Amino acid sequence: xxxxxxxxxxxxxxxxxxxxxxxxxxxxxxxxxxxxxxxxxxxxxxxxxxxxxxxxxxxxxxxxxxxxxxxxxxxxxxxxxxxxxxxxxxxxxxxxxxxxxxxxxxxxxxxxxxxxxxxxxxxxxxxxxxxxxxxxxxxxxxxxxxxxxxxxxxxxxxxxxxxxxxxxxxxxxxxxxxxxxxxxxxxxxxxxxxxxxxxxxxxxxxxxxxxxxxxxxxxxxxxxxxxxxxxxxxxxxxxxxxxxxxxxxxxxxxxxxxxxxxxxxxxxxxxxxxxxxxxxxxxxxxxxxxxxxxxxxxxxxxxxxxxxxxxxxxxxxxxxxxxxxxxxxxxxxxxxxxxxxxxxxxxxxxxxxxxxxxxxxxxxxxxxxxxxxxxxxxxxxxxxxxxxxxxxxxxxxxxxxxxxxxxxxxxxxxxxxxxxxxxxxxxxxxxxxxxxxxxxxxxxxxxxxxxxxxxxxxxxxxxxxxxxxxxxxxxxxxxxxxxxxxxxxxxxxxxxxxxxxxxxxxxxxxxxxxxxxxxxxxxxxxxxxxxxxxxxxxxxxxxxxx
Numbered sequence: 001x002x003x004x005x006x007x008x009x010x011x012x013x014x015x016x017x018x019x020x021x022x023x024x025x026x027x028x029x030x031x032x033x034x035x036x037x038x039x040x041x042x043x044x045x046x047x048x049x050x051x052x053x054x055x056x057x058x059x060x061x062x063x064x065x066x067x068x069x070x071x072x073x074x075x076x077x078x079x080x081x082x083x084x085x086x087x088x089x090x091x092x093x094x095x096x097x098x099x100x101x102x103x104x105x106x107x108x109x110x111x112x113x114x115x116x117x118x119x120x121x122x123x124x125x126x127x128x129x130x131x132x133x134x135x136x137x138x139x140x141x142x143x144x145x146x147x148x149x150x151x152x153x154x155x156x157x158x159x160x161x162x163x164x165x166x167x168x169x170x171x172x173x174x175x176x177x178x179x180x181x182x183x184x185x186x187x188x189x190x191x192x193x194x195x196x197x198x199x200x201x202x203x204x205x206x207x208x209x210x211x212x213x214x215x216x217x218x219x220x221x222x223x224x225x226x227x228x229x230x231x232x233x234x235x236x237x238x239x240x241x242x243x244x245x246x247x248x249x250x251x252x253x254x255x256x257x258x259x260x261x262x263x264x265x266x267x268x269x270x271x272x273x274x275x276x277x278x279x280x281x282x283x284x285x286x287x288x289x290x291x292x293x294x295x296x297x298x299x300x301x302x303x304x305x306x307x308x309x310x311x312x313x314x315x316x317x318x319x320x321x322x323x324x325x326x327x328x329x330x331x332x333x334x335x336x337x338x339x340x341x342x343x344x345x346x347x348x349x350x351x352x353x354x355x356x357x358x359x360x361x362x363x364x365x366x367x368x369x370x371x372x373x374x375x376x377x378x379x380x381x382x383x384x385x386x387x388x389x390x391x392x393x394x395x396x397x398x399x400x401x402x403x404x405x406x407x408x409x410x411x412x413x414x415x416x417x418x419x420x421x422x423x424x425x426x427x428x429x430x431x432x433x434x435x436x437x438x439x440x441x442x443x444x445x446x447x448x449x450x451x452x453x454x455x456x457x458x459x460x461x462x463x464x465x466x467x468x469x470x471x472x473x474x475x476x477x478x479x480x481x482x483x484x485x486x487x488x489x490x491x492x493x494x495x496x497x498x499x500x501x502x503x504x505x506x507x508x509x510x511x512x513x514x515x516x517x518x519x520x521x522x523x524x525x526x527x528x529x530x531x532x533x534x535x536x537x538x539x540x541x542x543x544x545x546x
Contacts, residue, residue, distance in 0.1 A: 005294055006431025009310035010303020014516060017430050018346055034077040034092040043072065044127045049178045051134045069135060086143055093136040097162045102129045105164040108278050111252040113168070114240040133162075133169035140166065168248060175245035199243045203260045209311040210261075213287045218264040238276060239263045251280055251295065254313025258291070274329035274404055281426065284329040289317035290387070296332050297423045298387075298408055305384065321387035331405045333392040334426040341517040353515035355507075357443035368441040371506040373523060374488065382453075385411040385418060430516065435508045442507035446514055447483040448521075484513045487522040 004016040047068070069089065070076050077092045103110050103126065116126035158166065207218050241247060242256035255278045262272050272284055283292035283299065292299030292315045299315035302308055308318055324330065345352075356363060388409045391400045409422040486506065506523065513521050 005310060005313070006429070008303070008431060009308050009315050010294065010300040011429045011431040014430050014433065014512070017428055017516060018341070020428075034096055035075045036096060037073055037075060039072060039128065041124050041127070044124070044131050045178065047072075048127065048131055048134065048173070051131075051138065052173045052178055055173055073132070073135065086139055086146075089139050090136060090143065093132055093139070094158055094162050097129070097132055097136065097165050098159045102161075102165065104161045105168050105248060106160050108250070108252050111248045111250070112238050112241050112256070112276075113172070113246045114237040114244065117240070118237070129165060130169050130172060133165040134173060136162070137166045137169050164248065168246070171248065172246050199245055203243070203257070206257055206312045207261050207264075209309055210291065210314060211289070211317050212261050213289065214265050218261060235260070235263055236269070236276070251293070251313060252278055254293070257312040258314055268327045271325075271327045272329050274331070279331050281332045281334050282330065283332070285321060285324045285327065287326055288320050290319060290321060290324075291316035292318060295426075297334055297426045298332055300427070300429055301410060301423060319384060319387055321389060323387070323389040329404065330389065331402070332423070333405050333407050335424055337425045337427045345517055349515045353511040355440065355443070355511065357445035367444055369444060370439065371442050371510070372439060373506060381415050383413040385413045387411075388420065430512075430518065432509050432512060438508060440507045442510060446507075446510050448486050448510050449483050450486040450488060452488050453522075484510050484518070485520045486510065487520060 004012060006012050074092060074096065077088065103116075105111055105113075113126075116122045204218065207215055212218060235243065236259055238256040238259035242253065242260055247253040247256055255275055258275060262269055262275065268286070272286075274282070275284065280293050280295040281297070283290060283296055290298075290302075292302065294300070294303075294310055294313050294315055299310075299318075302318040303310060303315045305318060308315055357367070388411055389406045391403060392405045392407050393400060407422065407424075409420045411418055411420045413419070506521075509521050509523070513519075
């Protein structure tokens with residue numbers, strides 16, 4: 001998540017923005033070139049204990065280990081004279097794990113690993129898959145050592161489903177001690193020990209950072225779990241997965257962390273059960289605060305508010321809304337924005353953002369201009385009045401399609417008047433790269449138009465603003481696909497909520513916008529620095545893509 005979430009609440013990194021252009025294909029099951037042997041539950045757990053004990057041992061494969069694979073786990077595949085024994089082992093295990101009978105952990109819904117603990121059959125199938133993945137991982141690391149690679153990160157070209165399974169085996173054996181497991185007479189869920197210093201305290205830190213309203217209940221639960229065995233019925237499966245430290249990379253971990261906070265208040269657990277669906281465009285109201293997923297448009301916009309933080313993939317605490325119940329989960333109806341960046345454009349990013357512009361043999365001083373922020377244009381009369389929610393109506397039927405799904409608008413007070421802005425498009429705000437030794441000059445080839453944030457409230461349109469021909473904030477005013485729009489939103493933090501982004505060197509931000517084919521750059525100075533002795537700087541934050 002570190003490589004995805006920007007440095008400021010509600011933003012993404014440029015790498016994440018460009019990476020999202022890749023079309024992620026679904027896992028494709030294949031026919032295995034080897035066959036599984038029948039193995040019982042206790043053989044699986046004994047072998048997992050052994051692999052956990054030798055996980056950090058010097059790499060090498062004994063004849064006994066090689067014999068175990070083909071005598072206990074799988075039948076000998078057909079020999080391949082073109083590859084060595086180690087490559088044949090990797091191919092055989094990889095083809096087996098890519099079968100449809102195993103869990104696909106690349107699917108967000110399957111990443112709540114603890115769900116497999118509550119049923120004897122599910123647990124045995126999961127541990128069997130874990131064993132095959134651990135055996136494959138051991139051979140991959142051995143191959144990496146032989147080839148002189150960094151064995152902790154080396155993963156060969158494996159099918160996506162297999163790669164996620166191997167990754168889970170690494171995380172599971174690292175965080176769950178099988179010597180501490182008590183499977184019981186029925187061979188069901190183990191009573192697992194939670195490491196207080198690593199996981200339970202982390203829940204406390206997240207709740208404290210997000211200013212969770214019921215920290216007293218969370219504190220009593222943390223104290224009860226400290227240093228002892230976890231009560232598996234006191235936690236939901238997502239919470240148990242997080243506390244055991246067996247979370248996979250990606251957005252699922254943020255929902256599991258929030259599940260721990262919600263489980264600390266059993267009276268409200270069922271009202272927020274929608275969090276278990278792990279919808280990225282979602283959030284909820286809890287007592288006097290709202291919390292939003294970092295990929296939802298509400299979180300992206302309200303992340304600029306004073307006091308909002310982005311912690312564990314959640315943005316909050318944000319403004320309360322009277323349109324929702326004191327405790328209520330909602331999903332946000334959002335449309336995708338128009339894509340200006342194409343896959344082929346990634347190859348020309350360096351050329352489109354060259355500080356000198358188009359390459360030439362000579363450059364004139366008059367070809368460059370110094371772009372500086374005008375901090376005298378501070379706007380301090382923009383306030384967030386309220387968040388407005390309404391159940392989304394399906395235009396085809398004229399009736400609500402899903403009671404959880406809502407349309408959302410932010411109502412601002414601007415110079416004494418009300419100005420509602422509907423959040424219909426899931427646009428991205430990109431964290432601008434840090435600028436060194438700025439400000440810099442800008443080549444005149446990077447054309448831009450500078451406007452004050454107030455002009456957005458007039459009849460204004462720029463480069464398909466918000467992705468449609470009809471502007472959500474006014475009639476057609478101006479269209480320009482060849483220039484970058486620079487919106488100046490200096491002043492109070494609410495100006496940045498209304499027009500999102502802060503950058504330090506305007507020239508660098510404009511060139512970065514050209515590189516990523518972003519149509520709008522919004523700049524502001526943060527009022528968070530008002531308590532310091534110096535003037536509020538124009539802080540390096542983000543560009544906005546519409």
